[in-house]
Amino acid sequence: MSVAQFAALWAEIAPIGRAESGGYLRYALTEPELALRDWFRAHAAARDLEVTEDGNGNLFAWWGEPWGSGAVLTGSHFDSVPHGGGYDGPLGIVSAFLAVDRLRADGYAPGRPLGIAAFVEEEGGRFGLPCLGSRLLTGAVDPEKAAALTDRDGVSFGEALGATPSGARPDLVGRVSALVELHIEQGRALDVPVGVASAIWPHGRWRFDFTGRGDHAGTTLMADRRDPMLTFAYTVLAANKEARLSGAHATMARVQVEPNATNAIPARVRGWLDARAAEESTLDGVVDAIVKRAHDRAGRDGTEVGVTAESVTAQVAFDTALAERIAGLLGGAPILPTGAGHDAGVFSAHVPTAMLFVRNPTGVSHSPAEHAPDEDCAAGVEALAKVLEALT
Template identity: 55%
Template sequence: MTGLGDIAAVGADLRRGGFSRHGYDRAELELREWFTAEAGRRGLDVECDGNGNLWAWWGAPGDGAVITGSHLDSVPGGGAFDGPLGVVSALEAVDVLRAKGFTPGKPFAVVVFAEEEGGRFGVACLGSRLLTGAITPEAALRLSDSDGVTLAEAMRAAGLDPARVGPDQRALRRIGTFVELHVEQGRGLVDLGALVGVARSILAHGRWRVTVTGEGNHAGATLMVDRRDPMVAAAQVVLAARRAGSAVEGARATVGRLVPNPGGTNVIPSSVDLWLDARADDDARTRAVVAEITAAAQAAAADEGCAVTVTEESYGDTVVFDAALRDSVAGVLGGVPALPTGAGHDAGILAAHVPTAMLFVRNPTGISHAPAEFAEPDDCAAGTRALADVLEELAR
């Protein structure tokens, strides 16, 4: 896809591989400029709402619009397709529709949601959560990155006014239907031999911060029996996550980030922060997994003479996408399969407020959130055509 090629150098991460593009950092701001230019080249009028989301309107804005798009940020060292594929496909779907002589009979826009991955400020789908009121402005603006920069400071540096952050009923009224195209984050379509699919549901999922506090000391001068080492307890939490996630059918539990303080090779840390991602088919199972890991963390901390706190940073219950819209979209595409997904999306946040659907483009590796994430060019083109067909039907 031409658009993906245009941004292939933006945010390339030479250390991790893949791409690191986080909310309001240099790479993400460059991508926002790219999107604004591409939308302008198509005659779309771009506006930025108070929560940092970009809206490119084909014609006059209005209530009950057909909206499509995704996000441009990434996880640290993420793949090239997660987020940008949905944005590029949306813009190219506009090209396809225009080439057919189609003009929307309803208001129509392409959207880019801000900080979907939570890679900088820790809360996923931040732009859509703020828009819908799923997180308070006060809580959001206090979020900070690993350098201590708050969301409020980052927005201000990007030329946005933090005072405008918060629930946006006007923007929400404008969304009549939202359709998000995404690379599949799994092998469901490959195993079914299908090019494109639709989303049926999203697992209940959330993020928790686990802080283990012990006693910092000298690695060489402190006898093993005299230690209160939070790293030992933190290691037990990682293992507990693996056990708890494996014990519940369909569950997932992951510790993907661990930060010792102060972080010296010859220093027993005084504290260790680690972040738990837990997911399962429903709220009860997800909470049960987290409860088991929390109990294990408390026991491990006590054994080591440490203290532990577990703080929920974000959570989303099971999402079941609008059945009528899902079936309509699948029908437009000739009866493509409907799949569940373990990955969260802005579409999942919006689903509680407006009819929402998702299209998936197959991923031959099944790998996502990593440099090996991939989709064949022909499959991406098929996804664009499918999205254009769906949008044409919805926007007549």
């Protein structure tokens, strides 16, 4: 596996869905993501890998019998956050095809089926629920509920998919012996090219609905206002402060304002909190503190606040024995936790699951500036090939 081989395959998808920002707009089941799926099918066909769909929007390219006994899954997702980087997701799929090439070049013939997955809507960037495809396949979300999720234009996931998702595969646990997802590391936590995941922090999304009274920004006395933007702004700062105090991560990065006009005090401001922590008790504590401070401030602003937990994921501890075995295979690769959610985290509740991380020198992710060096990516392919060889 040469660096040039990685660079050549990577270059094929680099232009797809790239915005002027340099970041990507690869929302699930939109034109760029569909183009990436076509690319996936073409590369599967070129390698004589049978492609199956699971009725949930997830694609699989099989070396060996689809869903055959003891199958090992690898792969990742194509979709991006808005103006996100190109590595988060696609690196795991590109690396999987190259790992197959690497193993075949060695004349290796797997004893178990190997499936390369492209999971749908991992980021939740279009329909709001992260890891939607893997949640459906493992039965972690109801297919009817998933079908009803809508994007910002009101299009439902069911409409985008063309059907109600088929939901959990009953024989998943019996058939799949392991899942290994390769992913770019996202926290400046790795100082060698490849590491192994230990755990995913508990994390979640909470929607804050701040309600006040729409009014004229020029004429309304300051004392007469009930301005929900003030309560939102206070909550943004409170979330940051509470996270710093407790060693958690908390971010309010998305906001919707009605009417969002310069000269009109808003009637409503909706903001989303993303919070994560190493321990569930820490996460609960920081979210409770932020909610309490939002309510206190609402009392002073004459506004109201409602909080809805949109998705909360408990701590994921990956299979410890598998992680240690993989670290050993890779000559003592470091084992480290992450604050980011992944499809592998969803699977870890059902089958032995592991993750490989590829070094990210700046730690920047979910940004056009996300980058991993070609040399490290090639090392990731080598590591993935070694692991898949051992598992199949």
